[in-house]
Amino acid sequence: MLRLYDYFDSGNGYKVRLLLHQLAIPFELIELDIMKGETRTPAFLAKNPNGRIPTLELEDGSFLAESNAILFYLGEGTAFLPEDRLARARVLQWMFFEQYSHEPYVAVARFWLKHMDLDERRRAELAERQDRGRAALGVMERHLAAHDFLAGGAYSIADIALYAYTHVADEGGFDLAEFPATGAWLERVRGQPGHVQITQR
């Protein structure tokens, strides 16, 4: 059985849990507390030298890291990842956008507000990150005003990747009412068969 090393409040981990539920693939969940350094122990670094969750342990005992690489691996050959070469590249375009232009701002603002005491320098950096997060949400908004889903004309792992932190962006100080097309897309994602919430193990 697949074994998923995860931290419960992580949107990156939620991406993988959501797809596994939608694919009806059973898995064992091993929860690690990143706030207690449980992903930086020698035992965990032997599994993922970058010391991050989610990390997936495959049935052959090897490990795969990076949430979006795990989504691609699990999605291959399913309806969640298109076959067409260009459509697949567009799925990846949105997934790299997510990790470079969205997550470091939308997710990190949420993490800092939920978990950290911010000194003056961090508060200034938070405001910068929120500006960049709004810019990323604006890029999604313009696309979703004209498309039901992010890539390939159907729900895919690109939607899962961007849903994970967008749907809890309010916890990072973002007002989703400014992004109505994105709000309508969040509802479409929530309406997919087998959808589970971030609180679902």
Next chain:
Amino acid sequence: MLRLYDYFDSGNGYKVRLLLHQLAIPFELIELDIMKGETRTPAFLAKNPNGRIPTLELEDGSFLAESNAILFYLGEGTAFLPEDRLARARVLQWMFFEQYSHEPYVAVARFWLKHMDLDERRRAELAERQDRGRAALGVMERHLAAHDFLAGGAYSIADIALYAYTHVADEGGFDLAEFPATGAWLERVRGQPGHVQITQR
């Protein structure tokens, strides 16, 4: 003919130029000066709403963004991207690592040192980013001490993605002498057929 919108000093753009040269695919290069805001004009935002280079214009007139998604698109069906499902996922694992754990530190430190006047807050942030960049180089070093290439047992788009900014990391204040296995890998990458330098158009 493919048309590549690029900024000459960008490692992200270099990734695409390097692969196009190695695949012997002719392309037209359109240089944009990011320092003059040329990627934030209405005309360019119509091509890539995220306002970033590299952006590839395909022969059908559509656009593909995100350097690593472009590498995947161009690499599909070639020796630069393995066929095996798990090997492909490991290529993507390293490419997501590059965009999340490496580029924001190694490349951004280089960009700031080359192009910006840093005030006191930015200098503190630079030191933090250099710490994280060294951590990313350490993750690569441990892997490359035991592997000739990053994924799949052969030179791939994962090596191109990580070579781009690693080979100029000294310009970001990193000392590559601390990472000898990475230095040997840089030499192996440079020795691949059709290799071109970052200064090659």
